[in-house]
Amino acid sequence: MSGAGPPSAAADGAAPVVLDLHGVPCPLSWARARVRLESMAPGTAVDILLDDPRAARDLPRAAESAGHHVVAVEEEAAGRRWRVRVEV
Secondary structure, X not given: OOOOOOOOHXXXXXXXXXXXXXOOOOOHXXXXXXXXXXXXXXXXXXEEEEOOXXXXXXXXXXXXXXXXXXXXXXXXXXXXXXXEEEEO
């Protein structure tokens, strides 16, 4: 099969890559996430951990606009932390 890259977390059932951005304010959180996402193989699942409410709102929109698929946005710790699952 030509053009096939290495297996991804989403394709092989492996745990997603975790990108911990706790303490990183928006819009810097999206800038860091974007750089990381651009280096990953298509189909890779990434859990982005956030504690900035603005980032939790804006990062999923920015990821979708950049062509990534936002699988889920989960609120954790009573609105003080979020987990955004993105598929590259």
